[in-house]
Amino acid sequence: MGIPPYATFGQRVWYYGFRVICGLIFAFLITPILVVIPLSFNAEDFFTFTPEMLSFDPEGYSLKHYQDFFSNNEWQRSLKNSLIIAPIATFMSVCLGTLAAIGLSQSHVPFKGAIMAILISPMIVPLIISATGMFFFYSTLGNWMESTLGLDKTLVGYIKVILAHAVLGIPFVIITVTATLVGFDHSLTRAAANMGANPVTTFFRVQMPLILPGVISGALFAFITSFDEVVVVLFVGSAGQKTLPWQMFIGLREQISPTILAVATILVVVSVALLTVVELLRRRSERLRGMSPG
């Protein structure tokens, strides 16, 4: 789309102005992420570019921060914690969020708007408020689990953080699944029932495959929410559940260690890989559904 020959002066100014604004938005979004990547290869324990790095001297670069990340116990334990908490919380968010979205898409459910608002609220209420509420709620719940159920203190700690993160992830799953359900043709479930499939078979063979793109994107958001989350885990968790973001926060505030740059770079790479995989899956499923030419 070029500028049409009849464009006025104002339209020409806007045509170029619009592109400049878009470029600036991209720059502000991406530069902080891109800057971290070369800095993570810094040979010194600095957060800024050294003169050696700027002159592309190989001496100025090293993998020592990556080494630190993979050998340091503190970092490894926090990575392990994140890898325990995030997948379980994601799984819970996906199951509950998908069921909630399907339930709320039925026409006969009363108070749909109110129920939806409550389920979405963790996304809208300021995190610090949710976290404060969760602190009191989960400490009571934790005490009860320890004293009445006699569960191990560490286990209870994990359960608390996982439940809290699952709650935070549910809204994302509900929103993405609801969005795919809008385009879902309910006569398909009727057709399946008519052909003799019971509701469970109908769900797994007909409905689930068609809303899968929404479920996967919801899962991705829920995973990143948990993997990325520092406020709630600080309030609800104890030192035993120190996650990767928590460790990075400490690394920045207390240890001033550039290892967090290496961690950030790894996380960027993992995120890009995840997003790419999801996008490829989404395209494949759309092609299968015949929504775009194969």
Add this chain to the structure above:
Amino acid sequence: MIDKTGSEGFVSFDHVQKSYDGENLVVKDLNLEIAKGEFLTMLGPSGSGKTTCLMMLAGFETATHGDIRLGGVSINNIPPHKRGIGMVFQNYALFPHMTVAENLSFPLEVRKIGKSEREAKVQRALDMVQMGEFGGRRPAQLSGGQQQRVALARALVFEAELVLMDEPLGALDKQLREHMQFEIKRIADNLGITVVYVTHDQTEALTMSDRVAVFDDGRIQQLAPPDQLYEEPMSSFVAQFIGENNALDGVVQSIDNGVALVKLATGDLIDANPINVSKVGEKTRVSIRPERVEFDMNRLAEGSHTLKAEVLEFVYMGDTFRTRLRVADNDEFIVKTRNAPDQVRLQPGAVVDIGWMPSDCRALDA
């Protein structure tokens, strides 16, 4: 699964009522017996309750009152997936993530039928609708007509004795629709299945059905074979809804020897066949089919009443001529004549005498 009773009442609706809001009845006291092997069409304008009846039969809606029986057994409390009824949906409802063959295989898989038998049945069903080559395609890669055939094959593949069709040809163009009408009829006859077909297209209803149930306002207005429905409508609604119809309003002057003399608003007198009028002075609407109107006075009985008509428009339709006349203040009086070599082509502005056999002109409710 289905108890094979006699040929009468394979499907029966017994005093069935349906209300969605608890106040207004969408279906009012429906009584209908459908014989085994019958092709029955539910015809009516939208909102007449015909689709609701089909959905109650399929099990997607529950009857508010009354009993629906299949093979003599009440199915009110049987969920849709245990009814064993085939159905073709309006939008086909093919599973987009499965190939054509997988779509057809689905009802057989949930019935736990073995792989080789499944494949044989799928192929047979696809061949039946001339889609044998398309098993590997996805629905999105097929044209509307092909999707329609697949939907039909899918409803037939598990050998249901009763197949429901909800306006299955609505999305197709005219030519394809006419072709599919004959094809569906042929397949249904060959398989001996019972079909309940819902449509708002009266041509479809007339060409395909053994019997047609005309729905309006939640009731069956008339239940009859197509020829009887067209030639002997029992109410103004049916006369108007089925085929083209000329209506003239008047008052009954006398009823004599099975012929009613009707005085029109203009004072003209016409002869009519009294159908649902019985008293002198009763208001009536007489109905006459466009192809039963005569210009040729020699072909009318001695002493028949005739009307003066002014020609307003002459339309050449190829096989027929369609002439619009002003008759007794009705500007929409249509006469259809066959395009025969000796047929007169009336010119606009001409004034002619028209008449008809009293038996073709039916005095119905006003």
